[in-house]
Amino acid sequence: MTELEHIIWISIILIVITSVRSRLKLALPILLVIVGLILSLAQCFPVLAINPDIIFNIVLPPILFDAAWNTSIPDFKRQFSKISLLAVGLVLITTTVIAVVVHSIIPGFNWAISFALGAIISPPDAIAATSIAKDLPLSRKLITLLEGESLLNDASALIAFKCAIIALVSGGFSFWNAGLQFVIMGISGVAIGLSIGYGFVKLHRFLHGNSNVETFAVLLLPFATYSLAEHLAASGVLAVVSLGMYISWNSFSLFSSASRLQMSHFWDVIIFILNGLVFLILGMQLPHIVEAIPRSEIIVLTLYGFLIFCLLILIRLIVTYFFPLFSCREDKEDAAFQWRFRKEYIILSWSGMRGVVSLATAFALPLYANNGSLIAQRNTVLFLSFVVIIFTLVIQGISLPQLIKRITPKPNKQDKGKELNDLLIERSLSYLESLEIDRPLVQEVVQKMQVKLQNQREEPNDMKRSIKDIICRDEWRACYFDIELSMIQVQRKELVRSYQKGIYPLEDVRKKEFELDLWTANIYQEMKL
Known part of the structure; x- marks a missing residue:
């Protein structure tokens, strides 16, 4: 063999x-x-x-x-x-x-x-x-x-x-x-x-x-x-x-x-x-x-x-x-x-x-040694x-x-994962509020995203996209995806900042990064449809 x-x-x-x-x-x-x-x-x-x-x-x-x-x-x-x-x-x-x-x-x-x-x-x-x-x-x-x-x-x-x-x-x-x-x-x-x-x-x-x-x-x-x-x-x-x-x-x-x-x-x-x-x-x-x-x-x-x-x-x-x-x-x-x-x-x-x-x-x-001896x-x-x-x-x-x-060593009582998720949602909501709304279309998209973020705060593991979020109009879809990708970048920057300051453990940071990567991949996949 x-x-x-x-x-x-x-x-x-x-x-x-x-x-x-x-x-x-x-x-x-x-x-x-x-x-x-x-x-x-x-x-x-x-x-x-x-x-x-x-x-x-x-x-x-x-x-x-x-x-x-x-x-x-x-x-x-x-x-x-x-x-x-x-x-x-x-x-x-x-x-x-x-x-x-x-x-x-x-x-x-x-x-x-x-x-x-x-x-x-x-x-x-x-x-x-x-x-x-x-x-x-x-x-x-x-x-x-x-x-x-x-x-x-x-x-x-x-x-x-x-x-x-x-x-x-x-x-x-x-x-x-x-x-x-x-x-x-x-x-x-x-x-x-x-x-x-x-x-x-x-x-x-x-x-x-x-x-x-x-x-x-x-x-x-x-x-x-x-x-x-x-x-x-x-x-x-x-x-x-x-x-x-x-x-x-x-x-x-x-x-x-x-x-x-x-x-x-x-x-x-x-x-x-x-x-x-x-x-x-x-x-x-x-x-x-x-x-x-x-x-x-x-x-x-x-x-x-x-x-x-x-x-x-x-x-x-x-x-x-x-x-x-x-x-x-x-x-x-x-x-x-x-x-x-x-x-x-x-x-x-x-x-x-x-x-x-x-x-x-x-x-x-x-x-063997250098002199040849075993x-x-x-x-x-x-x-x-x-x-x-x-x-x-x-x-x-x-x-x-x-x-x-x-x-039974004392584990960390604080749920750092939920705390990190809440922080990123707060940063996203702040970003949406700071956007300049120059068209009714943008206002409609922002309102839908704010509702979606509030739902994620209540159910942080629910990353599914509602069918109602996607409207067949190409203009609406393009606006929605652009703002959504920008919001993900805001979350990424806050995620990196929090990790590099040692506020959250790497395990929670990597888990959240994985979710953001999946979210990004889903967006690009839907943009091709």
Whole structure:
């Protein structure tokens, strides 16, 4: 069976699992990993080994770009100190502590291989926690912290891993050189991502508003950016994240409504396929990893893996305990972290599932050092990484939804979506009142629109156009559509202004933008009739 046939059959399994997931009441990533483990233990499906190059160059860029696109930049800036602590400080602390412990208790692990293992398992997965908790009542602040951490922690861990690999294959290690390389790779990665994003925004007009070309160009951007950054010895992860945030910030005015609608559906399908396949394939790696480990060592190494898993939880608990020290200001929201066992603190501490990036990083360990000697601990690192990943996904992943339901964190009481809808309607009514009515026809159109807006205020989800709104006279239709399109532009400007000031969450803004895009598409469709 060829690899293409493997992918086809795995995709069929993914569709079946997704179809029955609602009955099993398990988060999709956890269910996929468990099914993958069962398939591997039953040996009823050929093993499809993880290729690190495919994970880093094909799977990771679009997932990071999509996550960055859907990250609220105003919220990200407000919580940047805590996000930095999680994504950089916690990763480096975890890497160091794990390295010290592993070097002390596991025979044959020198400092270089110990730091490599620490870097491999230090970053939580970019999608596991948010996928599990997305339908649960989490506060806006907690969601921002989880999403922000997932954007940046892979970069910190991969840079630390590269430093450890240099020491491993060369036999020498310098903390000063490693720290300097860490900073240079991070800054250069951000610079590359922002430069490519700026260039795309400036050159976008040459695409002439073609939605197919725009969608294809945006799809290529994360791959090209990651490849270029890695080729220039910069952080590909930070380059893609910076690119995604920059394009997202400018997307409100950059793309047409038709392009945004097409991209939305296209990216939803792409991310669903990638996320589903990687978690299912992750669970199927068990035979490939176990076959290189002597049977007499499996139980001992599994216990070591469980010890490392417990240590990861303890480190995360301790670091998040000091969150109040990293608060930029004291307010009611930040006060939620002043007590040790506040609800958000407990959930954040338990949301540290590891995933496919950690396993792909482990597979990226070289087989030989520069002097030609075999790196004997490579298989052990692979096994320990896999055990830790499975423990975090199964134990934390299954228990996290129950934990959230039991302690019931306080959700936002304000209905921001309705508040945003009312604001846009008020701006539209103000715009209609400011119009110069020089003809009876314009007055008739304005009156109908005012009635329609009042109805939308009472039923904000009702976007259907009444048949009475459309009159067969071409002159009336042209006037109606012109004013309606102008009113939509007024709403768009207010929508962007409110988002960029951080008044409303990006989720509500994107939802309203989607409604306006549909509204615009319907108008253009009716204008063709």
